[in-house]
Amino acid sequence: MGWFESLLSKDVRRFIKRRDSDAGETGRALEELRSSLYNELRTSEGAKRQQQRCCGPVVALTFNFMVAVGIILGNKMVLGKIGFNFPIFLTLIHYFTAWILMAIFKGLALLPVSPPSKTTPFSSLFSLGAVMALSTGLANTSLQFNSVGFYQMAKISVTPTIVLAEFILLKKTVSFKKVLALSVVSIGVAIATVADLEFNMFGAFIAILWIIPSAINKILWSNLQQQSNWTALALMWKTTPITIFFLLALMPWLDPPGALSFVWDVNNTSAILISALLGFLLQWSGALALGATSAISHVVLGQFKTCVILLGGYILFNSDPGFVSICGAVAALCGMSVYTSLNLRESREPSLGKQSLPSFKEKANMEDHHPSERKSDVSITTNNVV
Numbered sequence: 588m589g590w591f592e593s594l595l596s597k598d599v600r601r602f603i604k605r606r607d608s609d610a611g612e613t614g615r616a617l618e619e620l621r622s623s624l625y626n627e628l629r630t631s632e633g634a635k636r637q638q639q640r641c642c643g644p645v646v647a648l649t650f651n652f653m654v655a656v657g658i659i660l661g662n663k664m665v666l667g668k669i670g671f672n673f674p675i676f677l678t679l680i681h682y683f684t685a686w687i688l689m690a691i692f693k694g695l696a697l698l699p700v701s702p703p704s705k706t707t708p709f710s711s712l713f714s715l716g717a718v719m720a721l722s723t724g725l726a727n728t729s730l731q732f733n734s735v736g737f738y739q740m741a742k743i744s745v746t747p748t749i750v751l752a753e754f755i756l757l758k759k760t761v762s763f764k765k766v767l768a769l770s771v772v773s774i775g776v777a778i779a780t781v782a783d784l785e786f787n788m789f790g791a792f793i794a795i796l797w798i799i800p801s802a803i804n805k806i807l808w809s810n811l812q813q814q815s816n817w818t819a820l821a822l823m824w825k826t827t828p829i830t831i832f833f834l835l836a837l838m839p840w841l842d843p844p845g846a847l848s849f850v851w852d853v854n855n856t857s858a859i860l861i862s863a864l865l866g867f868l869l870q871w872s873g874a875l876a877l878g879a880t881s882a883i884s885h886v887v888l889g890q891f892k893t894c895v896i897l898l899g900g901y902i903l904f905n906s907d908p909g910f911v912s913i914c915g916a917v918a919a920l921c922g923m924s925v926y927t928s929l930n931l932r933e934s935r936e937p938s939l940g941k942q943s944l945p946s947f948k949e950k951a952n953m954e955d956h957h958p959s960e961r962k963s964d965v966s967i968t969t970n971n972v973v
Contacts, residue, residue, distance in 0.1 A: 634699030635816045646890055647879040651872035655892055660863040665862045673877050675729030675842045678861060679834040681866030686827045686866055689820060699818040701825060707815055713821075715807045716829025718800040724834060728841045731792030739780040741794040742889070743773045748802040749882045757810070761883075765929055769883070771922030778844035778884045778906070778915025779897055805882035812878030819874035829899070884930065887923055894919050 642650075665671050692698040729739050746769055753759040761769075811817050838846075849855070876886050894916040900906040901913060 615805060621916070630700060632816050635758050635819065638699075638818045638875070642875050642877075642879065644879040644884075647872065647875040648884075651869070651885075652892055654865060654868045654872045655889070655907035656896070658862065658869050659896075660870075661858075661862040661865045665858055669765060669858055671849060671855070671859060672731075673838075673842045673846045673849075674731055675724050675757070675834060675838045676846045677859070678723050678727060678866075679831065679838060681863045682827055682831050682834065683871075684860070685867040685870055686702045686831065687825065689824045689827070692820070693824070698824060699821045701821040702816045707811065707817070711807070711811065712822075713829055715804070715811070716826040716953060718804040718807065719826060719832055720833030720837065721800035722797065722804040723830075724837045724841060725793055725800065729790060729794040729797050731924040732787060733794055737790070738792065739893070740777065741798055743777055744798050745801050745805075746773055746883065746886050749806060749886060752799075752802050753882070754808055756806070765926060768922045768926040768929065769887070771927065772887060772890055772919050773795050775915045775917070775919025775922060779912045779919060780893055780915075789899060802882070805877060805885055808874055808877040809882045812874070814945070816880075819871055819878055823870060823874060891923050895922075918938045 603718060633932075662677075665677065666674070708736065729741060733741075745856060750761055752768075808822070812819065873885065897908055897912065897916050897947060898920075901908060
């Protein structure tokens with residue numbers, strides 16, 4: 588009996604030791620994974636690879652779409668129900684909250700590293716921060732002084748402005764099929780959403796001023812991430828202080844007086860902070876979408892959101908936007924489908940070219956590694972000819 592117990596205890600000790608070794612191997616594997624991820628974030632190239640691996644075009648566009656719908660409801664609650672009628676000040680709170688959150692990320696070593704300063708001139712970062720402030724601030728001011736229909740017309744004008752700006756600045760052209768698809772999208776959105784065109788001279792002036800900064804903002808966000816090793820959070824960290832500076836300069840000119848006399852109770856402050864958190868997520872998701880796709884695709888996503896909200900209200904809540912508006916929304920969705928299919932077809936063509944290139948190289952390498960076989964083939968061919 589004692590012999591059996593000693594044998595059993597040996598087996599138990601061997602089993603426990605094996606489990607300890609397995610647990611040690613699992614712990615070492617997790618530690619290696621954690622250290623590899625940490626090292627990836629310590630270089631701009633590694634952080635860029637992680638962003639591309641974890642957040643592709645579909646994920647980025649879906650993330651941006653969901654947050655955009657949420658912030659529409661949040662801002663309606665803040666500007667309408669609560670009565671916080673200070674759009675520039677609200678935008679300033681959004682960006683200041685985003686800067687605080689990114690400072691916390693940086694303190695926890697979770698913020699991706701920026702590329703070396705010599706790779707991106709400060710003028711590009713300064714320009715991006717300035718146009719971000721102008722784009723966001725002028726958009727909110729335009730919505731305050733103009734009707735929704737005129738605001739939608741200004742948003743539609745961003746698409747041809749981006750096409751023209753990319754052609755002038757980057758020598759980038761758009762195919763004729765894409766131009767037709769974008770034209771159908773713009774006309775469909777105009778028919779679906781533009782019910783009135785009420786505006787005053789000041790509001791129209793603000794709307795026209797907003798179009799160019801909005802287009803340049805999207806182009807810079809997309810170009811800096813795709814041409815350099817910038818990630819969305821790293822670029823936001825560098826440009827947000829510049830945006831805050833310009834928003835502080837715009838606030839006395841475009842906001843009405845009385846922001847400090849607003850009732851800052853618990854309910855109002857909580858609603859504004861929720862809106863600010865959604866604003867940070869909207870900025871982050873928009874930057875991810877622009878880095879993964881293009882400026883035009885991001886604009887098309889915004890128009891898709893408008894059409895989905897219109898058709899969703901008609902289907903789910905029995906709202907009646909009118910037969911003409913529904914036809915315009917359906918036509919816009921058809922144009923978006925065509926534009927998306929054209930983009931997918933263009934993205935497949937370079938990949939097919941890359942796949943055909945290694946086969947040619949492999950053939951050349953096989954010929955280099957077997958010169959005797961190639962020589963014998965040549966001699967056989969020569970003898971046959973003779």
